[in-house]
Amino acid sequence: MVLYSKKGNIKGMKEKISIPLVQKLVAYSRKDPVRFHMPGHKGGKGLPRRLKALMEKNLFRWDVTEIPGMDNWHSPEGAIEKAQRLLSQLYGADHSFFLVNGSTSGVMAMLGAALERGSKVLLPRDSHKSALMGIILAGAKPVYLKPEVDLELGVATGVPLDEWKKALDLNPDAKAVFVTNPTYQGFCPPASEIAREAEARGIIVLVDEAHGAHLVFSKKLPSSAGKFEIDAWVQSPHKMLCSLTQTAWLHVKGGKLKLDKIRSYLSLLTSTSPSYILMASLDITRAVMEKIGKQWVEKGLELAERARKMINEKTPFYCVGRELKGRGGISDVDLSRLMINVSSAGYTGFFIEKVLRSKFKIYAEYADYSNVYFLLTGGNTWSDVAKLVSALKRFPARKNKLKPVIFPCDIPVCAMDPAEAYFSPGEKVKLEDAVDRIVKDALIPYPPGVPLLYPGEIIEKQHIEAILEIQSKGGYCQGIKNGFVTVVKNG
Ligand SMILES: Cc1ncc(COP(=O)(O)O)c(C=O)c1O
Known part of the structure; x- marks a missing residue:
């Protein structure tokens, strides 16, 4: 209709x-687009028909608030509590929380619960921005670990285990470590070893598994960090499973994190009218995955494997695969996503993404300077893959490979904690005039998506040159607007 x-x-x-x-x-x-982007339900395809119809039919009827008998998300004791218990059983947690404000709120809450003002947390510099916001909210002290960058692919790969061990030895007073499993690219860190090292020192282990809610359902995929000695992990089932956008869940095990403190942070970060539609979507997704999780996940994986093989054989592009295991901090790779390197065939990821979208109605998840990313789930079909491969075959290889953008990776000088910089008065100055000033917002150039400067760090000439070079090659820098950067006001 x-x-x-x-x-x-x-x-x-x-x-x-x-x-x-x-x-x-x-x-x-x-348009009937080919959806390789989030959410994982891909327009509701692939879901059991009766459950999909149930959600569609009841959108308005189920849109209620905390009326009697409907439980209360902020202090659940009834149906929400029971639904959360079923979820924790599925994922092997002691306690799970439904989230209606994404993994973003879960990451912030678990950091807030683990850290006090001034306490140290170890984390890779390319962690999601919600980690920085959690650190600012807690008033904590980040100790950043430098990820390795693959110069051919133009992306950060990860922090090798030795670097984690060194950082743990140098910071025996750290309160927590924060690990991402997998990254946006599907790269998994040596999470079990990091967790073991940290737990042995009595340090809390927090895992951002926003992209990994599907991992538990198939042995063909890397392990979910929930299997290891960790304290809390956050997942976004809207990314690779079938729940609605903005839904997520947070799992906790062991006794190091206080549930009351997590709940208090979650309350701070969530509406007083959390959506029952979103919570219903989480409840349904848990039930669906209990029944058909393996099937759902392995369908996406199989489609991705077939696509990967065909792309590597029949197009000029390189779709990365398991050969990346063991490179620069990568201990495993989630192969249910496609990371296609196009710079080796002379194209930017931005260009390929745009042509696929505008000419072929194929929507990628994301593109950077060198690569385009596609997420495959049980909601995708063989026809989606065939359309993608057929479109990619239309691009002839260009003579010249694109050179990666050089990026100063040394950890910059820190003048203030992130919270102090964030809450200080600021002013906008022209990027070229900002040498020796303290940044207020993170400056994140794409590529490679790793923050060049975090709030509280000092801008040097080499940072400005790197940003200008990235911009001149078609990239952009989050935190720079019309050539201006926000810095802490002097005096
Ligand atoms: C690594 C990582 N963590 C956390 C998040 C936040 O997830 P959400 O969009 O569910 O808030 C994202 C978002 O893409 C992410 O990439």
Whole structure:
């Protein structure tokens, strides 16, 4: 049933109403796009039909609040508590929390619960920005670990185990370590060894597994960190499973983290009217995965493996695979996502992503300077893969490979803790005039997506040169707007 005319008017209504976002969504879904982006349900495909119909039919009927009998997310004792218990049984946790504000809120809450003002946390510099926000909120002291960067692929690969051990030895007073498993690229760190080393020193282990809610369902995938000696882990089932966008869950085990403290942080970061639709989607996803999790996950993996083989054989591009295991901090690779390196065939990832979208209606998850990324789940089909391979075959190899962008990777000088810089008065200055100033917001150039400077760190000439070079090659830098950067006000 078409409810809206092409202009976005509601059919049957005389007066024009303006619904620009809805117009965009209508236009997008009418295209019948090939969805390789999140959420993992891919427009609801692949879900058991009766469950999908149940959600669709009841959207408005289930949109309730904390009416009597419906339990209360902020202090659950009834249905929400029971649903969370079923979830923790599935994932092997002692306690699980439904989240309606993404893994972002879970990462911040577990950091907040583990850390006190001034306590040290070890984490790779390319951790998700929610980790930085959690550190700012807690007023903690980050000790950054430098990830290795693969100069051919133009991305950070990870922090080798030796570097983790060195950092743990140098910081015996650290309160927690923060690990990401897997990264956006699907690279898994040596999480079990890091966890063992940290736990042996009495240090809390927190894992951002936003991209790994599917890992527990197949032995063909890298292990979920939940299997190791860790204290808490956060997952976004909307990424690789089938829940609605913005849903996530947080698992806790052992007694090092206090549940009350986590709950208090989550309450701080979440609406007082959490959506029952989102919570219902989490409950359904847990139930679906209990029944067909293996099937769902292995379908996505099999499609990705077939796509990888065909892309490597029949197109000029390189789709990375298990050969990356063991390189620069990578202990395993999640092969249910495709990371396609296009710079080796002379293209930027930005260009390929745009052409696939505009000419072939194929939507990638993300592109950087050198690569394009595609997520495959049980919601994708063989036809999706065939369309992707056929489109990629249309690009001829170019003579010249693109050179990676050189990036100063040394850890910069830190003048203030992130929280102090973040809450200090700031001013905008031209990037070229910002030498020796303290940044207020993280400056994150893409590529490679690793923060060049975190709040509280000092801008040097080499950082400015690197940003200008990245921009000149078509990349961009988060934290720079119209050539201006926000720094801590002097005096
Ligand atoms: C590594 C990582 N952690 C955390 C998040 C935040 O997840 P969410 O979008 O569910 O808030 C993301 C988002 O993409 C991410 O890539």
